[in-house]
Every structure is written in C-alpha cells, then in structure tokens.
Amino acid sequence: MSEHIIQAVGRKDEGKGASRRLRRSGFIPAVVYGGQSAPKSIQLEHEKTWIASQNEWFYSSILTLEVDGQRESVLLRDMQRHPYKQLIMHLDFQRVDANQALRVKVxxxxxxxxxxxxxxxxxxxxxxxxxxxEISCLPKDLPEFIEVDLGELKVGDIVHLSDLTLPAGVEIPELKLGKEHDVAVVIAKHAREEAEEAPAEAPAEVPAAKVTKKDEGKK
Known part of the structure; x- marks a missing residue:
C-alpha cells in the first residue's frame, strides 16, 4: 500500500469568521479527532488538497497527515463542498489506531x-x-479497492456480496446481519427484461368534459 501524505498546519483561530478568512486566502479549515489526543483544528492548502481529492484513494485509504512536522495516520470522515463552486469548505479526519478494526467504504x-x-x-x-x-479490517489490511472479476459472468447471473473475493483480514459486516443482507452487486439480464421491469407510467387523467347550459338542453 502506497503512502499518501497530506500536509497541514495547526490553527488557533476558530469560528465562522476565521473559516471565511481562511477560504479567501486559499486554505481549507479542518479538524482531526479521535484516538488518545484531543481534537485539533488545522488548515490545508486548497489547491493541493483539491488535486488530491480527485483521486479515489483520498476517500478510502489511510492518509498520513503531517501537521507542523508531526505525522499521524488518519481517515477522511467528512468533506463539505460548496453547493456549486469547485471549493472544499471543510474536512474531518479521524485518527487511526493500528490495533483497532475500522469500518470503511471502499x-x-x-x-x-x-x-x-x-x-x-x-x-x-x-x-x-x-x-x-463497507468493509471491516485492521488498518494494515485496508485495501484501496475491491476487485470484482466478471470474466465468467453469464446472462442471468447475479453476483452477491457473499460472492466477492476479499483480501486477507477483510470482512463485510453486513453479511453478519442475515441472508436478506446478502444483496446483489452485479446483475446480467436481457435488455427486454429490464424494460419489462421498469415501472409503467400512470395514464394521464382525461379532464372531465365541461357541460354548458346549452349542452344540458340537448339531453
């Protein structure tokens, strides 16, 4: 597993006003929490972080967060984006304990x-x-993704969660909840079946004819 280093700087100014000033200066306000240490407010360069956020690993890998020269392992737990601009508004990172299992979406x-x-x-x-x-595993076993080989997929086949080949030390917590949680991952079917299963649109209501006094006289 490759190491992904994210640079950050500690910050003392907090609050909405301070966050707005940071964003205007090209930085992202963020927080790192969890583990044995107290939560810490930090800031990251927006341009570098935006580029990193275009990669899949940014969301599903253990990151090395370097704050003022000190490194710790973290996971991205939340990202707030601007509703229409290409801006990251805030980030939450969670510290990782090497001996504690994680639940992560990959x-x-x-x-x-x-x-x-x-x-x-x-x-x-x-x-x-x-x-x-969503998988569960120790940090050292966390994969960046899970491969699903469809080379033998035939028409009518359904690949369920339980059919996936998982790396050593990795499990799917949902499968422990019962067979009804062993949902489909991939389905191969004829296009006509897909069309037949599509919900039919309700027929448009025909407006009732307007009866005038002239019409009533014809009855």
Missing amino acids: PLHFLNQEKSPAGKTAGVVILHELNEI
Whole structure:
C-alpha cells in the first residue's frame, strides 16, 4: 500500500469568521479527532488538497497527515463542498489506531466485463447495483479497492456480496446481519427484461368534459 501524505498546519483561530478568512486566502479549515489526543483544528492548502481529492484513494485509504512536522495516520470522515463552486469548505479526519478494526467504504473495481459471456451477448445489460461496499479490517489490511472479476459472468447471473473475493483480514459486516443482507452487486439480464421491469407510467387523467347550459338542453 502506497503512502499518501497530506500536509497541514495547526490553527488557533476558530469560528465562522476565521473559516471565511481562511477560504479567501486559499486554505481549507479542518479538524482531526479521535484516538488518545484531543481534537485539533488545522488548515490545508486548497489547491493541493483539491488535486488530491480527485483521486479515489483520498476517500478510502489511510492518509498520513503531517501537521507542523508531526505525522499521524488518519481517515477522511467528512468533506463539505460548496453547493456549486469547485471549493472544499471543510474536512474531518479521524485518527487511526493500528490495533483497532475500522469500518470503511471502499470502491469496487469491475474487471473483464466486456470479455465475459454476458458482455459479448447482444441485447444484454450488466447492472452494477453497488459501486462501493463497507468493509471491516485492521488498518494494515485496508485495501484501496475491491476487485470484482466478471470474466465468467453469464446472462442471468447475479453476483452477491457473499460472492466477492476479499483480501486477507477483510470482512463485510453486513453479511453478519442475515441472508436478506446478502444483496446483489452485479446483475446480467436481457435488455427486454429490464424494460419489462421498469415501472409503467400512470395514464394521464382525461379532464372531465365541461357541460354548458346549452349542452344540458340537448339531453
């Protein structure tokens, strides 16, 4: 697993006014919490952080947060974005304990879909019902993503959570809740089946004819 270093600086000024000033200066207000240490307010350069945020690992990997020269392992737990501008408004990082299991959502990478029997069959749609899953593992076992090999996928096949091949030390907590939680991840079906299952639109209501006094006289 590659190391991803995020640079930050501690800050003392807090509150909405201080946060607005930081953003105008090209910085992002953030906080790091958890573990044996008290929560700490920090700030990060927006441009560098924005570039990092375009990568998948930023959301699902253990990050090395360097604050004023001191490093600690963290996970990104929350990101607040501007409603329409390309701006990160605030970040929350959680400290990681090497001996404590994590629950983290990681992306799914689908492999060999086009090479599969289903992928080569005309008129077949392959639905990705999930694009990420929540896993549990120790920090040292955390994968950046889970691969789903669809090379043998045939028409009519359904890949469930329990069918996924997980790295050593990784489990899916949801599967412990019962069979009903073993949901579909991938479904291969004929396009006509997809169309048949689509909910039909309710017929438009025909407005009642307006009866005039002239019409009443014709009865």
